[in-house]
Amino acid sequence: MGVSGFAYISPSTKEETLTVLSEAGEKGRIVAGSTNVLPDIRARKIAGCILVDISHLRELKGIEIAGDTVTIGSLTTISELLQSAVIAKEAGVLWQACRCFADPLVRNRATIGGNIANASPAADGVVPLLALEATVNVESKARGKRAIPLDEFFTGPGKSVLEPGELITSVSFAKTSAMKSAFIKFGLRKAMAISLASIGMVVGFNGDTIARVSIALGALAPTPVRARETEKYLAGKKIDDEIIARASELIKTEVNPISDVRASRDYRQHLTGVLFRRAIEAALA
Numbered sequence: 001m002g003v004s005g006f007a008y009i010s011p012s013t014k015e016e017t018l019t020v021l022s023e024a025g026e027k028g029r030i031v032a033g034s035t036n037v038l039p040d041i042r043a044r045k046i047a048g049c050i051l052v053d054i055s056h057l058r059e060l061k062g063i064e065i066a067g068d069t070v071t072i073g074s075l076t077t078i079s080e081l082l083q084s085a086v087i088a089k090e091a092g093v094l095w096q097a098c099r100c101f102a103d104p105l106v107r108n109r110a111t112i113g114g115n116i117a118n119a120s121p122a123a124d125g126v127v128p129l130l131a132l133e134a135t136v137n138v139e140s141k142a143r144g145k146r147a148i149p150l151d152e153f154f155t156g157p158g159k160s161v162l163e164p165g166e167l168i169t170s171v172s173f174a175k176t177s178a179m180k181s182a183f184i185k186f187g188l189r190k191a192m193a194i195s196l197a198s199i200g201m202v203v204g205f206n207g208d209t210i211a212r213v214s215i216a217l218g219a220l221a222p223t224p225v226r227a228r229e230t231e232k233y234l235a236g237k238k239i240d241d242e243i244i245a246r247a248s249e250l251i252k253t254e255v256n257p258i259s260d261v262r263a264s265r266d267y268r269q270h271l272t273g274v275l276f277r278r279a280i281e282a283a284l285a
């Protein structure tokens with residue numbers, strides 16, 4: 001890798017990786033697709049680490065279905081998700097989000113595990129997984145295996161409950177082929193922009209009544225969040241213009257966006273209602 005000031009280790013199995021990470025402790029820094037790690041090294045945001053390169057570990061790649069559950073290995077790339085018929089059919093919201101993710105070059109390297117671990121409030125892989133009510137599967141020498149619900153995983157921008165030595169091995173969720181999905185990202189440019197706001201939605205209908213809905217929002221709070229009050233309001237309702245209008249007001253009260261150079265807090269709040277309306281209309285279409 002030739003990055004001075006860093007030690008570099010490339011373990012050949014998952015077991016060896018867990019041992020290396022356990023010995024490295026706080027200094028260990030996993031490298032998967034390196035689309036976040038390399039820019040962070042260049043910007044000197046991280047220094048003096050032991051880089052643990054897992055990018056070649058086959059054990060952490062691929063998409064599997066067992067019964068009703070879809071499991072995605074943490075090293076699966078965004079391109080691989082986009083090419084997967086299983087993801088297109090069983091996790092439409094994730095597939096749609098992958099289409100909005102960066103450009104093909106970045107998608108070929110960026111992994112779903114790296115997107116989760118990076119813990120950006122705007123992460124385009126995380127928002128759909130939150131709408132899918134996914135579970136993050138992690139492993140370490142110290143704590144063994146843990147399954148963490150994704151909505152308990154993030155604690156703030158760039159922060160999560162992941163402890164030093166812990167490796168994300170996969171992420172899993174229930175199939176959603178019987179449900180409708182929508183993902184919409186609003187950026188200042190198309191895919192290469194960081195989201196100003198994004199929404200992922202999975203809706204199950206019983207005739208023309210909403211039986212179940214999950215809604216996740218990106219870049220609208222310190223972490224990606226579920227819009228639980230709006231979900232509760234919509235459950236059991238027959239969708240019409242008035243219900244959509246009320247829900248698009250309610251959802252604005254569920255976000256806590258920042259003001260920054262790209263947009264004000266008020267504008268982001270307004271966008272939340274607009275995105276909701278577009279997402280439910282797309283899911284119904």
Ligand SMILES: Cc1cc2nc3c(=O)[nH]c(=O)nc-3n(C[C@H](O)[C@H](O)[C@H](O)COP(=O)(O)OP(=O)(O)OC[C@H]3O[C@@H](n4cnc5c(N)ncnc54)[C@H](O)[C@@H]3O)c2cc1C
Nearest residue numbers: 030032033034035036037102110111113114115117124168
């Ligand atoms: C030009 C450009 C455009 C981008 N566009 C987008 C975009 O549109 N949407 C978006 O969401 N992101 C975007 N990103 C950010 C980035 O590509 C994603 O967050 C990507 O998914 C990170 O995955 P990676 O494999 O490259 O992670 P890495 O850079 O290898 O790692 C990221 C972080 O996760 C940790 N990590 C990685 N794998 C694991 C694991 N298995 N277990 C535990 N910790 C792990 C690393 O230690 C590091 O802290 C962009 C980046 C660039 C450079």
